[in-house]
Amino acid sequence: MAASPAIALHYRPTEVDVPLAGPFGTRAASGETLAFSRFRSYEETVAPEWHQEALAKIVSFIKRSRNWDGYGSLPLRHDTGMFALQVLMAVMQPRTPMPSIVPSPSGVQFEWHEKGVDLELHVTGPYEWEIWFEDHTGQCASVSEELSSNFASAREAVSILTKR
Amino acid sequence: MSANFAVRAIDDAMELYRRVHPDQVVPDKNTGQLRPSSAAFKDPSMSVDVADFMRDDGFDWSWSLRNYSGWSLVGLTAAHARAKQQEVQHTPITTDPTNPYHAEVIGKKTPGTANHLRDSSAWVHVEPKIVNKI
Structure with missing residues (x-):
């Protein structure tokens, strides 16, 4: 089910649902996760x-x-x-x-x-x-x-x- | 209807008041104090009030802030402005709202000039609400 606009606006990813891994910019292998702190660091670089x-x-x-x-x-x-x-x-x-x-x-x-x-x-x-x-x-x-x-x-x- | 005010000479020792908008008061982490931003001193025709003329009529600094709740006020002497090749002229405002104490500091304000004016100025009144934010 798609998130409502209000929920999407306030959505912040959690460590559980960040399917990224490896150096920034590389595609995650199936099932891999990226530490949340590292994701936040990546996010801060982007925005x-x-x-x-x-x-x-x-x-x-x-x-x-x-x-x-x-x-x-x-x-x-x-x-x-x-x-x-x-x-x-x-x-x-x-x-x-x-x-x-x-x-x-x-x-x-x-x-x-x-x-x-x-x-x-x-x-x-x-x-x-x-x-x-x-x-x-x-x-x-x-x-x-x-x-x-x-x-x-x-x-x-x-x-x-x-x-x- | 306009008022008539005599244009007077401004001596070097006379003090000039400049209002500072709340957004132009910034924290200085080097000193731990608030400082007026040099952005408040950039106008080529920088309006000020001549404090000495106000005192002659029995007014203090609060006259300059009477319609500006939340603003702060700095003072500097005419000599400090003239030291940077600025003209200081008494230019009373004769149309409503009138201001017989109005003067202008006229001249290009390079970053060096604006910072000189800022460095030469001293707080006359700092809005207390802003002080609490630092």
């Missing part, structure tokens, strides 16, 4: 939790009314919001902490203030964004750059934060 949270926040910024900040700012533009999501998907790694997602008068900003690092990615339009990176431990040079289609400096900064 990480931060993705839903980031999407929900960005959509809420797009839906805001004019003057949301009391200073006449417009809501986040749809194309800017979607590019911001692309930026986040491009730089996030499995162990990267969730950034604060903050609306600005001209776009949206992702920011991390932890592990001795201040890192901000401010997206103001498709392929219009900037990075601000400061390492308070003195191990890495500060970065302040306007960016377009080059994600390298942002990836590197997020990588430094993630590995710490």
